[in-house]
Amino acid sequence: MHNKNILVKRFTLIIIFFLITACSKSDRGELVGLKTNKFFPNKPQGMVLIPSGSYTMGPSNPNAALDQNPTLKTVSIKAFYMDETEITNSEYRQFVNWVRDSVVRYELAKAAYFKIGEDINEDDPLREFMPIYNRVDDGEEKSAYQLYLEENGLGILDIENKSTYKLNWKNKIAWDRSDYLDANYAAVLEGGIGPDLLEDYEGFFIPADSTPNGLRAFKTKRIKYAFREFDIEKNKWSEYQSIEIYPDTTVWYKDFEYSYNEPMHNDYFWHDAYADYPVVGVSWEQAKAFAHWRTFYKNQHNRKQRKNIQLDSRYRLPTEAEWEYAARGGIERAEYPWGGPYTYDEKGCFLANFKPERGDYAADQILYTAEAESYWPNDYGLYNMSGNVAEWTDSNYEKGANDFVAGLNPNVEGSENNNKKVVRGGSWKDVAHFLKVSTRDYEYQNKKRSYIGFRTVQSYLGEDVGFQENPNKIF
Numbered sequence: 001m002h003n004k005n006i007l008v009k010r011f012t013l014i015i016i017f018f019l020i021t022a023c024s025k026s027d028r029g030e031l032v033g034l035k036t037n038k039f040f041p042n043k044p045q046g047m048v049l050i051p052s053g054s055y056t057m058g059p060s061n062p063n064a065a066l067d068q069n070p071t072l073k074t075v076s077i078k079a080f081y082m083d084e085t086e087i088t089n090s091e092y093r094q095f096v097n098w099v100r101d102s103v104v105r106y107e108l109a110k111a112a113y114f115k116i117g118e119d120i121n122e123d124d125p126l127r128e129f130m131p132i133y134n135r136v137d138d139g140e141e142k143s144a145y146q147l148y149l150e151e152n153g154l155g156i157l158d159i160e161n162k163s164t165y166k167l168n169w170k171n172k173i174a175w176d177r178s179d180y181l182d183a184n185y186a187a188v189l190e191g192g193i194g195p196d197l198l199e200d201y202e203g204f205f206i207p208a209d210s211t212p213n214g215l216r217a218f219k220t221k222r223i224k225y226a227f228r229e230f231d232i233e234k235n236k237w238s239e240y241q242s243i244e245i246y247p248d249t250t251v252w253y254k255d256f257e258y259s260y261n262e263p264m265h266n267d268y269f270w271h272d273a274y275a276d277y278p279v280v281g282v283s284w285e286q287a288k289a290f291a292h293w294r295t296f297y298k299n300q301h302n303r304k305q306r307k308n309i310q311l312d313s314r315y316r317l318p319t320e321a322e323w324e325y326a327a328r329g330g331i332e333r334a335e336y337p338w339g340g341p342y343t344y345d346e347k348g349c350f351l352a353n354f355k356p357e358r359g360d361y362a363a364d365q366i367l368y369t370a371e372a373e374s375y376w377p378n379d380y381g382l383y384n385m386s387g388n389v390a391e392w393t394d395s396n397y398e399k400g401a402n403d404f405v406a407g408l409n410p411n412v413e414g415s416e417n418n419n420k421k422v423v424r425g426g427s428w429k430d431v432a433h434f435l436k437v438s439t440r441d442y443e444y445q446n447k448k449r450s451y452i453g454f455r456t457v458q459s460y461l462g463e464d465v466g467f468q469e470n471p472n473k474i475f
Helices: 002-024 089-116 125-129 144-151 183-190 262-267 284-305 320-328
Strands: 047-050 053-057 073-077 080-083 224-227 241-244 390-396 420-424 441-444 457-459
Touching: 047 320, 047 457, 053 320, 073 320, 080 320, 089 125, 089 183, 089 224, 089 284, 125 183, 224 284, 241 284, 284 390, 320 390, 320 420
Parallel strands: none
Antiparallel strands: 047 080, 053 073, 080 457, 224 241, 390 420, 420 441
């Protein structure tokens, strides 16, 4: 009986072994593909889905005298997400503050490195901002990758090469003078020489006696965002661009000579009263830098959540064709985002923020810009696709573009010989003609205006097959 039990146990173990072996080769020699995680697209914060489709690009009622290019073209557009409102002052300030903080942290990191060096001084206040790089302390075991880096001379921190370390974001920056960590810290922020520092620092603040409101102000020209992009045609990364990203607040009086707009210059970007108003005074280059940062910022968060996570598709400016398609809201041959040929409803209320009648800015009850979420959205759920502020697109302006662009996701890409960018939608200072979804206008990519803002898009990954009805339809 005992021997019988042993045989049963052995037979059972053999069966389990064969089952395990069979399971370990579940493909059975068939082509089954690599195991991947099921991908579910997530709608980005503050965006709506614009479904794939086609439309007739160009004016509903062509007017050779007014329209830059009255030709028509049927084009097809792949699905994408789009900001439901123009980028607001509050949202752009998040970008400005992040870049500001990174610039200050970099200066503090350099000061800490040159002062402390390789010595670990627990008592030095600047140690809180020491750069984080790929090294281990004495007595700690080095990883295989760290040994490889050292063997190839790549594991050494070079303070001038930002790829060799990371900034320390764990500790908050003390902005108030009463909270400064020590005199060396004060020298970095205020400028001058510190007791233990090796150089004379430029500082980040303009003295109170040199500002209009009598308060010290940050040196906005020092807020620069450095980034590079991959050039598909040349198959290599571009050189780093360093862009001043603070909006030009002087546009409020530069755009209008012999006009008193000083309050808008003084308060529009930074005051909380205008937090939800569209940002202006931003060039196409700055808008592009914002889109790059938004991609980086989101994917930086994604990487911290878990390993092997799918990164988000990049945020970018819409092409001219995408912008017009989204502005139409799915209404074929729409003249305005709301569909009808009129700029006011049956009650006589204006449907957008623009300059109506004979140049009466206040006729629509709004003198300058309105809050980004104002008036009725179009059928895709997008606010102010006409009026309020005109919007940058990614496309270069060519007068006869419709005659030669492709019918599938058409676009005229930038070139060294053409720095005119298409601007769409009209603004608070424009007449009704510029509010039409088909009206084309342009501005030079480095120009900043009090009436031009932007919104971003993100390509939809996969195909939205089956969306017979737009999930964002309002009416």
